[in-house]
Amino acid sequence: MSKDRYEHINDNELLSRFHADHNNEWLGILLQRYTMLLLGVCMKYLKNEEEAKDSVQQVFLKAINELHKYKVEYFKSWIYMVAKNHCLMKLRDKGKYTAEINEQLMATPDEITDKNNYIEKDKALTNMAEALLQLNKEQQVCITLFYLEKKSYQEITEQTQFTLMQVKSHIQNGKRNLKLLMEKKTS
Known part of the structure; x- marks a missing residue:
């Protein structure tokens, strides 16, 4: 199944189809949509590319x-x-497992300001992943x-077959577009 072919189908519809016929391909399309978001989340916490990639696979599993056991209403938030x-x-x-992580999980009323800062950063990262x-x-x-x-740049040219100038251009334009999309989301 091609991702582009199912772009018009929203998350809830894909989940409904998955629950109706238990075809894991529907779930695959849905998970593919959020791979970049999940990689960003895992990189944020683990700060290690290989661990982050492994974690994304574990989250997929x-x-x-x-999802075979129960229905999820808001897939993006859940995943x-x-x-x-x-x-x-x-x-x-x-x-x-530092005090900082514990604070994120078990915030007390006195820590609401810290929690709000954390929530704002979390929201910004989510917006960035969506903009990406x-x-x-x-x-x-x-x-x-x-x-x-x-x-x-050199590793990217080898991996993608883009020229060095194309890589620089894609990064520069992508960074600018990402900034514009982020500003649009926050306004």
Whole structure:
């Protein structure tokens, strides 16, 4: 199934189709839509590209297993929280369960200001991930490789077959478009 072919179908409709015929391809289309968002969330918490990629795969597996059991009304929010909780648990298991993470999970009324700051940052990251998905494919790929995966211009040219000038142009234009999309979302 081609992603573009199903672009007009919203998340709830894809979930309904999945629950109706238990065809994992519907779920695959849905998960593909949020791969960049999930990678961004996992990079934010784990700060390691390989761990983040592995975590996205684990979140996908959890989604496949859990969505067979019950219905989710707001898929995007649900998958975001699954990814966030997965990363926090991973950090806790590694002994990096810091007071900061604990604060995010167990905020007291005195910490509402900190929590609001956290929520705002979280919202900004979500908006950025959504805006990234609105860029054209070339800009999306180059921005992701350069900023999220920390690849050099040369590595990007080798991986994508774009010329060096194309890579620089896609990054520059993508960065500008991302900024415009972010400003549009916040206004």
